[in-house]
Amino acid sequence: xxGDPIYTEMIIxxxxxxxxxxxxxxxxxxxxxxxxxxxxxxxxYLNIDDKKITDVKFDGKGCAIxxxxxxxLTEMIxxxxxxxxxxxxxxxxxxxLGLEHxxxxxxxxxxxxxxxxxxxxxxxxxxxxxxMNDVESAxxxxxxASSLY
Amino acid sequence: MQATSExxxxxxxxxxxxxxxxxxxxKLVYLDNAATTQKPIQVIDAISxxxxxxxxxxxxxVHALAEESTEAFEQTRDKxxxxxxxxxxxxxxxxxxxxxxxxLVANAWxxxxxxxxxxxxxxxxxxxxxxxxxxxxxxxxxxxxxxxxIDDNGELMIDQxxxxxxxxxxxxxxxxxxxxxxxxxxPAKEIISKCKNAGVKTLIDGAQAVPHMKVDLTELDCDxxxxxxxxxxxxxxxxxLWAKKEILEKMIPYQGGGDMIxxxxxxxxTWNDLPYKFEAGTPNIADVIGFKTAIEYLQKIGMxxxxxxxxxxxxxALEQMEKVPGITLYGAKEPEKRGGVVSFNFNxxxxxxxxxxxxxxxxxxxxxxxxxxxxxxxxxxxxxxxASFYIYTTKxxxxxxxxxxxxxxxxFKL
Numbered sequence: 001x002x003g004d005p006i007y008t009e010m011i012i013x014x015x016x017x018x019x020x021x022x023x024x025x026x027x028x029x030x031x032x033x034x035x036x037x038x039x040x041x042x043x044x045y046l047n048i049d050d051k052k053i054t055d056v057k058f059d060g061k062g063c064a065i066x067x068x069x070x071x072x073l074t075e076m077i078x079x080x081x082x083x084x085x086x087x088x089x090x091x092x093x094x095x096x097l098g099l100e101h102x103x104x105x106x107x108x109x110x111x112x113x114x115x116x117x118x119x120x121x122x123x124x125x126x127x128x129x130x131x132m133n134d135v136e137s138a139x140x141x142x143x144x145a146s147s148l149y
Numbered sequence: 150m151q152a153t154s155e156x157x158x159x160x161x162x163x164x165x166x167x168x169x170x171x172x173x174x175x176k177l178v179y180l181d182n183a184a185t186t187q188k189p190i191q192v193i194d195a196i197s198x199x200x201x202x203x204x205x206x207x208x209x210x211v212h213a214l215a216e217e218s219t220e221a222f223e224q225t226r227d228k229x230x231x232x233x234x235x236x237x238x239x240x241x242x243x244x245x246x247x248x249x250x251x252x253l254v255a256n257a258w259x260x261x262x263x264x265x266x267x268x269x270x271x272x273x274x275x276x277x278x279x280x281x282x283x284x285x286x287x288x289x290x291x292x293x294x295x296x297x298x299i300d301d302n303g304e305l306m307i308d309q310x311x312x313x314x315x316x317x318x319x320x321x322x323x324x325x326x327x328x329x330x331x332x333x334x335x336p337a338k339e340i341i342s343k344c345k346n347a348g349v350k351t352l353i354d355g356a357q358a359v360p361h362m363k364v365d366l367t368e369l370d371c372d373x374x375x376x377x378x379x380x381x382x383x384x385x386x387x388x389x390l391w392a393k394k395e396i397l398e399k400m401i402p403y404q405g406g407g408d409m410i411x412x413x414x415x416x417x418x419t420w421n422d423l424p425y426k427f428e429a430g431t432p433n434i435a436d437v438i439g440f441k442t443a444i445e446y447l448q449k450i451g452m453x454x455x456x457x458x459x460x461x462x463x464x465x466a467l468e469q470m471e472k473v474p475g476i477t478l479y480g481a482k483e484p485e486k487r488g489g490v491v492s493f494n495f496n497x498x499x500x501x502x503x504x505x506x507x508x509x510x511x512x513x514x515x516x517x518x519x520x521x522x523x524x525x526x527x528x529x530x531x532x533x534x535x536a537s538f539y540i541y542t543t544k545x546x547x548x549x550x551x552x553x554x555x556x557x558x559x560x561f562k563l
Contacts, residue, residue: 006505007560015499038501039518039525039532061531063499064561109505 006109007064008098015064020074022057028131031123035111040066044074044119048127051082063112065099070116072096077120086124086141090148093117107149114148121145152454154461154543160450161541163189175511178549183329183357183490183537184515185379189446192382196439206431208408222434225441226424232444233374234365235391239423242390242397243432247356248278250375250390251323253427254352255282257403258373258396259321262350265291268318272297272305272335273527274328277520279354283323297324299527303331303480303487307339314347321350326358330519330535331480332463332490334358341371350396356380360539361459361488363452372396383443384436390427397423404429447540455540459489462538466491466547473551475563479528489538492519495554496563500532506560507553514550 024030024045034041042060046053056074073093077085094100094113102110122145129138161167164187169177179187199221205214207222230238244250263269269283273296287294297309305324313319322344327334337353344351352373358364360381366374373396378387402409402420406429411419420426447455464484470476475496481487495503504516515535518525525532536550557563 004506004560007502012561015502038516039522040501041531061499063501065502066499106505109501112501 005101005105006099011064011068011097014068014071014097018058018067019071020057020078021059021071023059024055024057027055029123029127031119031126033115033119033122035115038063038108038112040112040115042066042070042116042119044070044116044123046120046123048082053077053080053082053085058116062115065102065109065112066115068097069093069099069113073116073120082124082127085120086128086137088117088120090114090117111149118145118148121148152450152458154458156450156454157458157540158543160189161543163191163446164541165190165193167541171511171513172509175509176549178510178512178546178553180512180514180536180538180542180546180550182539182542183380183519183535185385186360186382186539187541188384188443189382191446192384192439192442195442196384196435199435199438204435207434208425218434218438221438221441222432225437225444228441228444229389232448233359233391234367236367237394240391240394240397242392242424242427243437244375244388244390244427245386245433246377246379246388247276247354247375248388250373250388251278251352251354252282253390253403254373254375254392255286257400257427258350259286259290260401261399263287263290263292263320266318267292267320268295268313268316269293270295270297270310270313270319270322272324273299274303274305274331274333274521274524275323275325276329276354276356277522279323279325279352280523292320293318296523299331299333299524302482303328303333305333305335307336307343310340310343314343314349317347319344319347319349321352323352323354325354325356326364327355327361327488327490328480328521328524329357329490330492330521330524330533332357332487332492333481334362334486334488337369337371341369345370357488357490360447361452362456366391378436378440378443381443382446383440384433386433387436387440394423397427400427402426402429406430408432450540458540459538459542460484462542462544462547463487463489463491465544466536466538466550469547469551473554475558476554479533489542490535491537492533492535494530494533495557496561498557498561498563500534502561503534503554503557506557507550510549510553510556512550512553 027045028048029046040062047055125141128134205218207219351371355376359376374391379385409429477494479492500516
């Protein structure tokens with residue numbers, strides 16, 4: 001099974017030792033999401049200061065793909081400006097783990113890969129809508145989150 | 150007929166899909182029979198013959214095709230009556246599956262028979278289809294939903310039922326005949342007898358029982374029984390609700406429309422006789438007709454033989470899997486207490502990863518919560534892997550599953 005297109009060293013490593021795994025007490029953004037058909041279930045927590053993501057953590061139960069993608073996502077957005085994060089695209093995340101092919105090869109498993117991104121988009125959607133009154137950004141994010149997969 | 154493993158192996162020739170290669174030429178090892186079974190060529194032909202030669206709506210027109218179709222459709226009802234020892238085929242209602250059958254009871258019986266403060270009892274190992282309709286009903290009626298818990302061997306703690314019954318508030322006890330995750334065979338007669346003594350109705354989800362063992366509804370004597378055709382060689386979209394005539398007669402219709410009426414006036418309608426009162430709209434005619442062929446196929450093998458074959462496979466699977474390091478098995482230790490279903494986890498590897506990796510070797514199992522999240526919570530797992538067997542399953546296929554698990558161990562460096 002060497003050269004497995006999904007279960008690379010990196011994915012297995014992240015699934016065993018996820019990054020930014022844990023909980024933030026009283027976070028500015030908290031979003032729970034799950035995949036009803038497969039049972040992956042995660043919580044994403046973010047703290048924001050002056051539109052920058054100062055801290056991000058996630059916890060929950062999921063498969064190796066879900067754990068690895070959630071880890072990488074949190075690494076990629078930590079310290080970033082919300083305006084950049086709202087433009088963040090799924091290909092950026094998938095290519096970081098060499099999983100771009102999943103979109104074509106495994107429509108079922110793509111849900112595992114993008115669950116955390118969906119939670120992120122919905123989470124900052126609520127933040128833009130409620131805290132910043134930015135209706136346009138919020139609307140776009142909601143649209144994007146609902147059509148991720 | 151005494152069926153040998155060769156007899157069962159020869160049946161494989163009747164199932165075209167089992168010839169298939171998947172994932173770059175791997176032989177298909179289909180171990181997801183609790184989700185749905187494959188269909189023999191006889192059933193496929195029966196459905197296609199019907200569309201080629203008879204296709205017509207039923208119960209109304211007087212032309213030749215309509216008469217033939219109606220007769221063929223009703224023959225399935227009679228076949229089910231014979232198969233399950235039901236004395237009156239009017240008590241057999243066609244629905245689209247077990248889920249719809251249970252929803253029918255929750256709506257049409259529940260509406261007039263459950264009131265504020267009443268209790269509906271179900272169990273921790275139910276499929277969502279035997280939980281959610283009761284949640285909807287009890288929430289609507291301000292009634293209560295209670296669960297019979299399971300013990301460490303995956304068996305129901307029946308003593309809890311006595312406690313619930315002693316309140317005098319229980320209206321219905323709804324339970325699966327065989328658990329779709331643990332395979333546990335429920336002591337149905339014991340539960341029914343306790344309920345009868347307390348004047349309480351019983352509903353059985355038989356989706357995982359009727360396909361795999363002899364079920365005699367006259368002997369069982371519950372009040373409602375539901376099952377699906379597609380889990381027993383038949384087509385999807387056909388299920389059965391059986392209920393006692395005196396109960397059905399008192400129930401309001403589930404859906405209004407064609408076929409379920411006797412006379413319709415501007416402001417009132419009278420209902421058709423049983424079972425048509427509960428069969429509004431054009432039913433799934435072709436598939437109901439195909440279902441008869443599926444039952445005949447099972448009858449030819451004999452349900453006792455099928456049960457013995459699956460018991461043999463389950464024994465073998467439990468023995469072989471116990472030897473694999475890192476496997477956690479769920480459910481009763483004793484194979485006699487369970488149907489042909491083996492749920493397991495493999496080390497700390499998430500079932501989806503197991504499912505994806507062994508799929509590359511052509512091995513099809515189910516990974517997930519199996520529509521039984523209440524049970525997953527109880528077992529304290531997010532999901533399990535489930536291998537489930539049927540008449541065409543061989544020991545070699547169980548070996549193939551175990552070999553494929555070794556690849557999972559390699560990928561995850563276990």
